[in-house]
Amino acid sequence: MTKNEKLLISSSILSTLAGGMSAVFMNVFLYNYTGSLTVMALYTCIRIGMFPICFTIAGKTARKVGYGFTMSMGLFFIFLHLLFVLQFDYLIAANNNLVYFVALLYGIGEGFYWLSVNTLNQLVTNPETRADFLSISGILSNIANVAAPLLATFIINLSGSDIDGYLNIFKIVLIIYGGSSILGLMIKEKGNPFKFSVLKSLTFQKDKQWRYVLLSYFFYGFRDSLILSLTGILVYNATNGSGSFYGKLLAFFSLLTIVAYAVASKIIKRNNRIKYYTYGAIFISSTTIVLVLLPNLFGALYYGIVNAIATPFYMIPFSIISMNAINDYSKTENLAGRIIAKETYLSLSRCLGMLFIVLCEKIFPGNIFLYVSVLILSLSPIILVIFANFYHKKRDGAKSLANQ
Secondary structure: OOHHHHHHHHHHHHHHHHHHHHHHHHHHHHHHHHOOHHHHHHHHHHHHHOHHHHHHHHHHHHHHHOHHHHHHHHHHHHHHHHHHHHHOHHHHHHOOOHHHHHHHHHHHHHHHHHHHHHHHHHHOOOOOOHHHHHHHHHHHHHHHHHHHHHHHHHHHHHOOOHHHHHHHHHHHHHHHHHHHHHHHHOOOOOOOOOOOOHHHHHOOOOOHHHHHHHHHHHHHHHHHHHHHHOHHHHHHHHOOOOHHHHHHHHHHHHHHHHHHHHHHHHHOOOOOHHHHHHHHHHHHHHHHHHHHHOOOHHHHHHHHHHHHHHHHHHHHHHHHHHHHHHHOOOOOOOOHHHHHHHHHHHHHHHHHHHHHHHHHHHHOOOOHHHHHHHHHHOOHHHHHHHHHHHHHHHHHHHHHHHHO
């Protein structure tokens, strides 16, 4: 691997470790103060809603200073949001509306960070090495995901209470994010220096391939809204609110994901990519449905185990297909516009998904809103692969006719 690839993976692993220790526990931590799934859905909606704005700012900034610098800027804002929670948790307890300010800081940080990482993933790799890069990155990231909850659980067990444990976790996470930022600053990659147009890339042009990429990310985001806002809390509730047991479950699920990534990287090939993509999507859809229908330990185990095994078979084809498609435009334009556009479609569907959850809560009594919203949003991976199968069959058929 190149130096930039090694630095990117190293920085990403540290960020994954820090994120794994803080992200899900942050939702649980704030949920303990607010006691409302709806507030947490709005919190996540604000956080994700900042992405499109910050993507564009980060893309424009990176043309001058490089994506390594903008990635570190994102980590700095993530650092600030954790520091705010750490220092002013008593204010959040007194005024739950402050969780929305936390969401604002977090959204700015993630916007800068993910635009930079996604663009660097595109720029520092090529079609020949991309599959190996994604597999290695996926395996190492999931090793970090195994270590994160185990380390977090160890910290909670040493603390006087779960809340004290969460605060101690956040202190350590601040240090890890600092190390990740330093590595990010060492990555020297500005990409194509030419100007780019986000607005042009957002439109449904006559380019069928680009329309396919944008709609794929749009369909992908609906189920993703459940992962960002609800599933972590539902799994936590299924453990009867035990932070220690919850952390051990997360570590077990991540360990399974590592094995699944290793297997998937060996058996997924170009000629069978769509087949495994379809299988992965079906099983991914089932996990959140079972979790909400069986909100107990069995449901949590089904969700975690099946999601861990199915994720690589769903994610690797999805990532390779979209990254290879975007790479086709690399010689003629600055890819930042297209990357921001597809991430904007992803953010839009995530926000729409979370707003749908809030709307269902207003319409349906009791926990019926959970059943309705989760069941509907969980179907999006199946819709996505139906769309993918239709597009690829039509495209491959057109190529066959052209070659005759």
